[in-house]
Amino acid sequence: MTLMDGSGRSSLSDRLAFLRSGGETGALIAERDWSASPIGPISAWPQSLLGALGMLLHSPTPIVMLWGPQGVMLYNDAYSVFAGARHPKLLGSNVLEGWPEVADFNAHVMEVGLAGGQLTYKNQELVLYRNGRAENVVMNLDYSPVFGEDGA
Numbered sequence: 001m002t003l004m005d006g007s008g009r010s011s012l013s014d015r016l017a018f019l020r021s022g023g024e025t026g027a028l029i030a031e032r033d034w035s036a037s038p039i040g041p042i043s044a045w046p047q048s049l050l051g052a053l054g055m056l057l058h059s060p061t062p063i064v065m066l067w068g069p070q071g072v073m074l075y076n077d078a079y080s081v082f083a084g085a086r087h088p089k090l091l092g093s094n095v096l097e098g099w100p101e102v103a104d105f106n107a108h109v110m111e112v113g114l115a116g117g118q119l120t121y122k123n124q125e126l127v128l129y130r131n132g133r134a135e136n137v138v139m140n141l142d143y144s145p146v147f148g149e150d151g152a
Helices: 017-021 023-031 047-057 077-086 100-114
Strands: 064-067 072-075 119-128 135-143
Touching: 017 023, 017 047, 023 047, 023 077, 047 064, 047 072, 064 100, 072 077, 100 119, 100 135
Parallel strands: none
Antiparallel strands: 064 072, 119 135
């Protein structure tokens, strides 16, 4: 059952209840003041963002969502393990700044995703600095757009 405020909409705490069961990362997202971030205060986040965030927070698979033209990183607990020592500072950062060693790769991902396209990489080799030193990683990566209420 969802409680409504006087306007007929559910209250903010009801809209964000899914964060309480979204693990450590869900709690960090709920507790953070997002008002100075490019995506603005959490109270103004569109339902499309909240819905996608709810799905990724409750997934056992490492998932990161890049929101908006800056690619603000929102992710789940499994991705926080993947991020290594960069977590929790990585949460809420712009992807090109958060992962500077693969900024060119992520710029292409952002360009395709913001245009509504999808990408798939099999056995993609990258060098990441997750724990203060270079690590050669090989990953399978899939990217799909998340559409906002405006269809973008």
